[in-house]
Amino acid sequence: MSNDLVPASLRELLADIFEITPEQITPELNMTAVENWDSFRHLQVILAIEGEYGVQFDPQRIPELSSVNLLLEELQKKGATL
Numbered sequence: 001m002s003n004d005l006v007p008a009s010l011r012e013l014l015a016d017i018f019e020i021t022p023e024q025i026t027p028e029l030n031m032t033a034v035e036n037w038d039s040f041r042h043l044q045v046i047l048a049i050e051g052e053y054g055v056q057f058d059p060q061r062i063p064e065l066s067s068v069n070l071l072l073e074e075l076q077k078k079g080a081t082l
Contacts, residue, residue: 006068007082010075013052014068017044030067045071053080 005027006014014029015022018036031037046062049055049071055078057065065071075082 006072009052010049010068010072010082013048014045017041017048025068027069027072028067042066049075053078053082055080 006025008022011022011025014020014025018034018041020034020036031042042062042065046057046065050057053075055075057074057078061074065074072082
């Protein structure tokens with residue numbers, strides 16, 4: 001799947017935190033595919049997304065949001081403007 005399906009703002013945010021290029025951010029990208037995607041950076045991602053998009057994730061769901069696609073789906077459920 002193309003990284004065009006990931007909004008540029010989210011691509012830049014994730015690339016910055018994971019220290020990878022924005023071109024590497026695709027919907028299929030997940031925790032197992034990114035060496036730097038550990039629990040600390042996962043929390044950084046969640047906090048950055050909440051701040052960027054003005055949403056708040058359910059703490060019970062946060063550990064489950066382990067791929068770009070799942071993050072996108074959750075943002076859409078929250079009504080975030082992407």
